[in-house]
Amino acid sequence: MDTINNIKDLFSANIDALAPIITLTLIILFIKIPYIRSLINKSNEDDSYISPKDKEEKEKRRQKRKILNQALRELRAEISDLNSSFDDIKQGKTTVTTIADYIQKTNKDVKKLFSTINDLNEDFHSDTIRNINNYWEQMKYNPILVDPSQSMSPQDQLHHLSMLEAKAKKMILAICFLTIPHRVNIWLQQSRPGYYLPFHLLFEEDLPSAEDRQRVINTMAWAPKAMESGIINIESGLIYRYDPRRSAQYCGFLFLLLIFYTLSVGIWLFGKHATYFGLTDITPKLILLAWLAVLAGMFIHIIIGKFKRSQETGLPQVVATSDWLIYVSAHKGDITLKLLTALFGLFAFTFSSGSITMISSFLLGYSLDSFIGVFGSSLEKKAEAQYSSLYKKIQG
Structure with a gap:
């Protein structure tokens, strides 16, 4: 009983100092009331005054963008694997004639993906997708892709492989500029406020070049609204999750x-x-x-x-x-x-x-x-x- 009385006396003697603690606690509880919380969140929504028709149109574009991103990711996978094969050829692990069927199959798959991507891009008019098309057009007329079974001198073959690798890396980088922000947003949705994503570790496989990864994260940081609920620290390469409400x-x-x-x-x-x-x-x-x-x-x-x-x-x-x-x-x-x-x-x-x-x-x-x-x-x-x-x- 003496301990309880001492606590009461301490509280009574310092009621003025302790009152703000009670006030702040009550304010936090007040904000957490569902109705009050909804009013605060609604006042911060960018699309709270958009008409239903515009919201529907915005949702359609969002779905098309999602399909486009998926097609671009598949294209990146195809080009990345093809580029790995070119590297294996240069290292003597395989030959062009050995993987000729694979090259021809990849060529056909890439053409199908470009058909889907270009159809979807009619609504977005992306310059970057136009650049990706140009890179592929420069690649597809390369003798190795035109007829991988043909014979050529080692010097010519090395020259053509180097050209293909250079264009493939540029194409992969351009694709990552478009797809990585969307993928980061998906990661952030699965995370909690206060957690962070190590950008360079997550996308090391997609972009082996650290310089290319840095260019991508720089671009994302300079357009902060591209991140739905993340703050980017470009120096550390960490993306911190915040609560959007x-x-x-x-x-x-x-x-x-x-x-x-x-x-x-x-x-x-x-x-x-x-x-x-x-x-x-x-x-x-x-x-x-x-x-x-x-x-x-x-x-x-x-x-x-x-x-x-x-x-x-x-x-x-x-x-x-x-x-x-x-x-x-x-x-x-x-x-x-x-x-x-x-x-x-x-x-x-x-x-x-x-x-x-x-x-x-x-x-x-x-x-x-x-x-x-x-x-x-x-x-x-x-x-x-x-x-x-x-x-x-x-x-x-």
Whole structure:
């Protein structure tokens, strides 16, 4: 009973500080009411004022685009396998005459796919599909594809194979520019907010060239609306999933605000009773300011890291202030982890030193975020290093 009474007394004595926690919790629960949630989500829908006829037309185009993407993926598979055969011939693993029947069969399959693709493209008028057609037209008149059973000198055969491989790689890249964004959206739909997709690992088989993959992800990042629920980090090659519902984004932000305020109240209460732990120099105001200084140090380290990566790539950082809710939704787990790390670091430093200053707290936060970057984000760091070298190759 004494413990319960002590808790009641503590709550009563600090009701003003604890009231915002209750308020934020009630707001989150209020937003989660189905009717309120539907109103918030509806206000953010791009097609909420589109007529039924336009919605139907939009759905038809979406279905045609889906069929077109499937045909393009099949075409990529055919060309990729054919290109692998050309590589086997150059390495002496097989000969043109040995796989002549396969080449002729692939030739016929590709023609059928192009018939379907060109029919569907009449509604989209894609320049990229026109380029894909041109690449194939340059390939199909190659003597190896025209008559693979004919005899030719090794030098001529090597020349024709090199030409076919070069055009096939360009065709595959052009196809991936069209199909990969759609495939990424499908992956994102199967994921949860906060998870990420390692782009280079997922599409390494489709595009063996790391430089080609980087070109594709750059194009996707420069057209953010192509991703239905993902944020792209082109330096690391990671695509983070966010919740597309505006109500969920608000709830996520309020939840982080609730965590931050709850931790701040806990720190303030600790400061009030610091003498119980033998910390006579600690006051509630001092430790709260130290808490903010730790967070400021972590924030500055993040900003400096972004500017460093911007200098390495030669491209300025994108600062889209209107997307802050989306960013919070995608990185809610990371932000929570940083808050907890800052809390642990603050208490560890306070107990070890017995006193705190604003400068030491700021440097603590700066070094803490650096520690997380080294030991907690090794995948991103390796990917960013790879991106930097690839970007230099592309530009050079």
